[in-house]
Amino acid sequence: MENILKEAVESSRSVLKKGSVATYIPELAKADPEALAAAFCGTDGAMASAGDVNTSITVQSISKVASLGLALQMLGEDLIFSRVGVESSADPFNSIMRLEMKAPHRPLNPMINSGAILVLSLLPFKESGERLQAVLETMRLMTANQDLAINEAVAVSERDTSDRNRSLGYFLRSVGSMQGDVENVLDSYFRQCAIETTVKDLAVMGATLASGGRNPLSGNLIFSERVALILRALMGTCGLYDGSGDFAVRVGLPAKSGVGGGIVGSIAGRGGIATVGPALDSRGNSIGGIRVLEHLSRSMSLRVL
């Protein structure tokens, strides 16, 4: 298994020079564009990894899976999906125009920024710190890694540069789709995006979803089977933003990407597959990570579509 992963990582390094690290958050620009790693965690807890496995990245949008899972678990799918849709968007992850264009003025799905911010606002926490703590704890449970922590430099950098997310938040409130204190919600959003992690953590996260919500390392049940299924379904249709269709053709499994360079995939009943590679393509997805997953989809027969 390690050999298969190694082969996939090494043969994919050549594509890295076609990508570039995210620059809109200054701290992200410091990431190593040449890093590339892969890990697989079976539903039995067996782990294999290859490449730059110690490279740590911030989870960014991958945290949306955790916060959505938490919200579904706490509030139920009926409530959540009365406030946010489940359909894929052909617009970029930070798009606002459809919120105005079509009634009801609610986000298309929880994987784009507007949807993730809205979901966060529904969580029953008053303090930004409590909300963050709940999401962080969910990430820790999904990864079986109690040491997960916030990269404060990245969090501050996000906060200072994220005008678009502020625009989304205030727009959602202006149309009545969101209540509460926008800055308070954004504060926890910026910080949950800055949770630091590695490729092994992400593989465990995927394995937890593949095991119907039970973390195969800790044995703890983090989500109900239904919640795990919903998360996989949404990863399958809109996990890579407006690159989701291309990913379905090339790789063919549920996955979620983040602009930190991580991708976490989940194959129900089999395990979690993850990659780390901060060099991104034009849509904000890890260019090396997609190549590695395309390779592994064939060599490990991971495709489900």
Place this chain on the structure above:
Amino acid sequence: MENILKEAVESSRSVLKKGSVATYIPELAKADPEALAAAFCGTDGAMASAGDVNTSITVQSISKVASLGLALQMLGEDLIFSRVGVESSADPFNSIMRLEMKAPHRPLNPMINSGAILVLSLLPFKESGERLQAVLETMRLMTANQDLAINEAVAVSERDTSDRNRSLGYFLRSVGSMQGDVENVLDSYFRQCAIETTVKDLAVMGATLASGGRNPLSGNLIFSERVALILRALMGTCGLYDGSGDFAVRVGLPAKSGVGGGIVGSIAGRGGIATVGPALDSRGNSIGGIRVLEHLSRSMSLRVL
């Protein structure tokens, strides 16, 4: 197996009264809103079915799978996907606005009307009749049913009422995304939509895709494995229009619907699952068919996401 299908069909009939048959094509309005049927065809060719299995419907948008497969097989994916995208749309199946809004002015994917019309225009046939014949023959090969034929009353009805498709065709030509004679292309499009079929045909069609392009009944190789994979992937992300995400959550497998009331699903390595039920939901998908598939997804463990 027949019992499982029967149980799914009978327990789903109650939802039919919430839907209604398509009315924008007058001939479709004559369909029986109370009909409901399901069929499964394994990759080994074993067939089971239940419900109103003799109800015949026109394939409508399901034919897009055949014409896209034919185009991929004849022209290659590089050519096709340089002219049409692979991303899901949150707009209705007949939407035009994004064609103008975003450059390049090409259809988002081949499963929406604009994309299907464009793909047809790429096929190397001069005569509308030849083009239609090639698509019809592909449908016959996929279903192993040489008797498939056009319902001429429906074809005429489509032709007379399909202003939106004409608008799409002329728009595509006005922006240079499509060449050739629009009416000629539309003529074959309207007629391929009117191919008459049954739930068993559709199940075989799904099984052909599930078997990597080889029809399990005839043993003939209709598509390459790669083409079958691409068709499944696109069915997985955008097969039910702007209801694709909802379908992914509720059912979780690649499928394509048509406003005639059919749905064809495909589970790689396992088989094809199909339903027929002309009563549609607000997005133009079979309301009973989705309910049956949701039931079978659980009882037959068909979910892949």
Place this chain on the structure above:
Amino acid sequence: MENILKEAVESSRSVLKKGSVATYIPELAKADPEALAAAFCGTDGAMASAGDVNTSITVQSISKVASLGLALQMLGEDLIFSRVGVESSADPFNSIMRLEMKAPHRPLNPMINSGAILVLSLLPFKESGERLQAVLETMRLMTANQDLAINEAVAVSERDTSDRNRSLGYFLRSVGSMQGDVENVLDSYFRQCAIETTVKDLAVMGATLASGGRNPLSGNLIFSERVALILRALMGTCGLYDGSGDFAVRVGLPAKSGVGGGIVGSIAGRGGIATVGPALDSRGNSIGGIRVLEHLSRSMSLRVL
């Protein structure tokens, strides 16, 4: 007066090389990009002109003023404005997306292509030829020129290349905003756009509107005062497509342009001012004509805004 016009024309010729003739209709590409002319017709019928006054052009969109006037006169403003809006659009003259984006799916105003086609469809004529004849006769009455005729080469060229207008027409019918035979309506539209005219004709046309609907040369009442007023108001807000605001700042009077290179302006109580110059700017308005009018707006104190 002739000297003022001459000074305006000659001093504006230098801008012509920055424009280019319309090419999307092949016959229009044959126009002379170096031609430039101006004419003024007072409400007393006094005429002055300068420059290439014998250059003949096709009226193109300027004909929309005549067909709208005819429709208002025959059917009344209440009917017309229940079917088409009066608001300016920031979209190009041939835009379709807003027709889908916003309900009611009716054109924003009668000066963009979709609006003009819709207005034509409301005229109570069955035959395309009758409809054309009525519009042509209106143009003849407005210009007091019974010799106005169709340039058939341009008409055929329009017909063969105007996919976008077909798309607009079929879209309007698909959403129920337009009834009748699209090709029949378009046939007269393409031909009315090809009415051949000169700068003097256009100045008389503007003078007719400036005189409350009475042609100052013939003395005939072509439109009621109210209809003349409505036409001037719409020319004032949306006569130069998405260049209407820029024109209001630079020139400041009601006007209508056509891609044949004509512009007709109207100053209530004073007269009509017209220019001919086939070299267009990026929005499809005569680049030399606007410059001439900007000059005359100052030297003749024509500004009303």
Place this chain on the structure above:
Amino acid sequence: MENILKEAVESSRSVLKKGSVATYIPELAKADPEALAAAFCGTDGAMASAGDVNTSITVQSISKVASLGLALQMLGEDLIFSRVGVESSADPFNSIMRLEMKAPHRPLNPMINSGAILVLSLLPFKESGERLQAVLETMRLMTANQDLAINEAVAVSERDTSDRNRSLGYFLRSVGSMQGDVENVLDSYFRQCAIETTVKDLAVMGATLASGGRNPLSGNLIFSERVALILRALMGTCGLYDGSGDFAVRVGLPAKSGVGGGIVGSIAGRGGIATVGPALDSRGNSIGGIRVLEHLSRSMSLRVL
């Protein structure tokens, strides 16, 4: 003259019950929906008025004329119009979608909220208070009323409820169209909207623009002729938001409305005409004010289009 105004006001009162006061800013909801007044100020300084002339309202969007004039005077039209367009929008005054839809991502014109906020951000003031003071002083000069002041209750109310303006501001910064501190700019924006005024002030404001920038009461030159002309032109094409075309047909002169219920019109060389009437139509324009102006447009021959 007073009789003409009185006749217009009294005969228009019946329409008031079809409108309603703005409610999205709580303090505005306290306005008197039955108030209605009109005033005319000639370029010679002669003033006439009728109706509820002592009703005071906040200027709201009418202040955009003052801040744009100030910006044009301080920075020049080339700079201003390199950052904001001059074309009318068919979208509501607080629309955001076009900012994302079309590059360059700049506001269509300075009369919609996004454009007004952007223009404010260009003014060379660091402190919100200084910026406000400069706009307030401009309003005082335009009205020749040194007593104009901020209604602090309305200002606070605007600030607390204006999520949409915040969304616009942060969006503009996210696409690089605006620099600086969004909250700082919005702070002065909310407060300039809350400048309290009466119908006579507004009539003087219109007269100042009609006199080429010279206030006819004080004799002071507030704007250059060119700046006054630009302001009138933009009022003529986009002063009443997406109701500008309707206003051009019904009234036919340059004007600017505010959701406080004021409308200020300007007829070059003749004078300023203003109305106050807090009951608004569905587009946010004074329903009684438009009716009064429609009446006066005829009885006083004010129409310029």
